[in-house]
Amino acid sequence: MQYKRFKTREIKVGNVVVGGNAPISVQSMLFSKTRDIESSLEQINRLYFAGADIVRLACLDMIDARALKEIKQKSPLPLIVDIHFNHKLAIFCAEFIDGIRINPGNIGSKENIKDVVKACKERGIPIRIGVNHGSIEKQFSDKYGYNLDAMLESALYNIKLLEDLDFFDIKISMKTSDAQKTIEAYERLRSLCDYPFHLGVTEAGTKFHSTIKSSIALGNLLLKGIGDTIRVSMTGELEEEIRVARAILQDSGVQKSGVNIISCPTCGRIQSDLIKAIKIVEEKTKHINKPLNISVMGCVVNALGEAKGADVAIAFGKNQGLIIRHGEVVAKLKEDKLVERFLLEVEDEAKQRE
Structure with a gap:
């Protein structure tokens, strides 16, 4: 409805x-x-x-x-x-x-x-x-x-x-x-x-x-x-x-503003420090007012599917992962570089929405 x-x-x-x-x-x-x-x-x-x-x-x-x-x-x-x-x-x-x-x-x-x-x-x-x-x-x-x-x-x-x-x-x-x-x-x-x-x-x-x-x-x-x-x-x-x-x-979808973070609930398949990554992403994006869907997913089972629907996404794998923007892979990096690059992409996406 x-x-x-x-x-x-x-x-x-x-x-x-x-x-x-x-x-x-x-x-x-x-x-x-x-x-x-x-x-x-x-x-x-x-x-x-x-x-x-x-x-x-x-x-x-x-x-x-x-x-x-x-x-x-x-x-x-x-x-x-x-x-x-x-x-x-x-x-x-x-x-x-x-x-x-x-x-x-x-x-x-x-x-x-x-x-x-x-x-x-x-x-x-x-x-x-x-x-x-x-x-x-x-x-x-x-x-x-x-x-x-x-x-x-x-x-x-x-x-x-x-x-x-x-x-x-x-x-x-x-x-x-x-x-x-x-x-x-x-x-x-x-x-x-x-x-x-x-x-x-x-x-x-x-x-x-x-x-x-x-x-x-x-x-x-x-x-x-x-x-x-x-x-x-x-x-x-x-x-x-x-x-x-x-x-x-x-x-509720009634009024879009700010960042909507999509992240998995964690399970035994995860091979990255997803909880640490999410905390950093949440803190570093809370100032953004423009409506953005961002995805931070911990394994390959759902990561690529969620990433395709997000404005900017991380798809973690074993010790590495992908940065995806509007369904397109823009970088493949070691785990310790992923969040930093991801935040740069999110900031750039927010600026383009201004």
């Missing part, structure tokens, strides 16, 4: 377009204290160089809010402020921030939301309605419990609330900590509105568990054409969040 993305409205978060035909953007959130300006900027710069498109920061009080104003002036990335409980902080931050995320379950009364909407409308910045399984408004949790019906009704209620205030620069998230429930939540809402979706599994855990949960949920939704911006939530792993998110986009 050919991939077809669900058509959504476009909004802008700073200079990043979300929705419509725009590329699916990748987000992360700082774990520094926002009031610590130096640490926050250090983390933002790490995310910038890791390939993030948008960054979110928590704002607990006016000390954070004032610090955020200074951070915004120096940030290389668009910033979204995450506001809970205190709508006045959202109003203050709307003067300089690129987007606001509110949780409908704790931002307060309709009047509070009306004031936030007014501030965002004046500045032309979007609001994310963040519906989380664990923090649904009491009126819906009392009626349904903390389940998907409550999440869906909360989302629709808050969408209508903003629409009634003549506000349409909206994106929506429907996050749970369970992959299957997250998939169902987004699927149920998708047919009921055309606003862009922010995908994520919330409280997904450590790198290992988050990678698995996020790959299942986000990959499933993306392949169904659902999703306009994504975050892979990990406990304290900034660059790794971006790396996994980009890999999900790449390996």
Whole structure:
């Protein structure tokens, strides 16, 4: 089945377009204290160089809010402020921030939301309605419990609330900590509105568990054409969040960027140090943004077949191997020379794609 993305409205978060035909953007959130300006900027710069498109920061009080104003002036990335409980902080931050995320379950009364909407409308910045399984408004949790019906009704209620205030620069998230429930939540809402979706599994855990949960949920939704911006939530792993998110986009075939490494799982037939070679190749090619398929295979059984389909490939043999580019052998070298020559060919291929 050919991939077809669900058509959504476009909004802008700073200079990043979300929705419509725009590329699916990748987000992360700082774990520094926002009031610590130096640490926050250090983390933002790490995310910038890791390939993030948008960054979110928590704002607990006016000390954070004032610090955020200074951070915004120096940030290389668009910033979204995450506001809970205190709508006045959202109003203050709307003067300089690129987007606001509110949780409908704790931002307060309709009047509070009306004031936030007014501030965002004046500045032309979007609001994310963040519906989380664990923090649904009491009126819906009392009626349904903390389940998907409550999440869906909360989302629709808050969408209508903003629409009634003549506000349409909206994106929506429907996050749970369970992959299957997250998939169902987004699927149920998708047919009921055309606003862009922010995908994520919330409280997904450590790198290992988050990678698995996020790959299942986000990959499933993306392949169904659902999703306009994504975050892979990990406990304290900034660059790794971006790396996994980009890999999900790449390996699902939804959005090609960077290097796709094809390598065998190792077996007793291998007569070369394939594991060492792969580690070097992965490290030395991680800066490449152009979509490339490269193959590093350890024996002759599958190596030549995989190499023919790759842009650049190594086919290892006993103490030697071949460098193959677009199906043509370009060099036959001793094992200790293969990786160096291979990396030169990969760099040249990437330059030619510029």
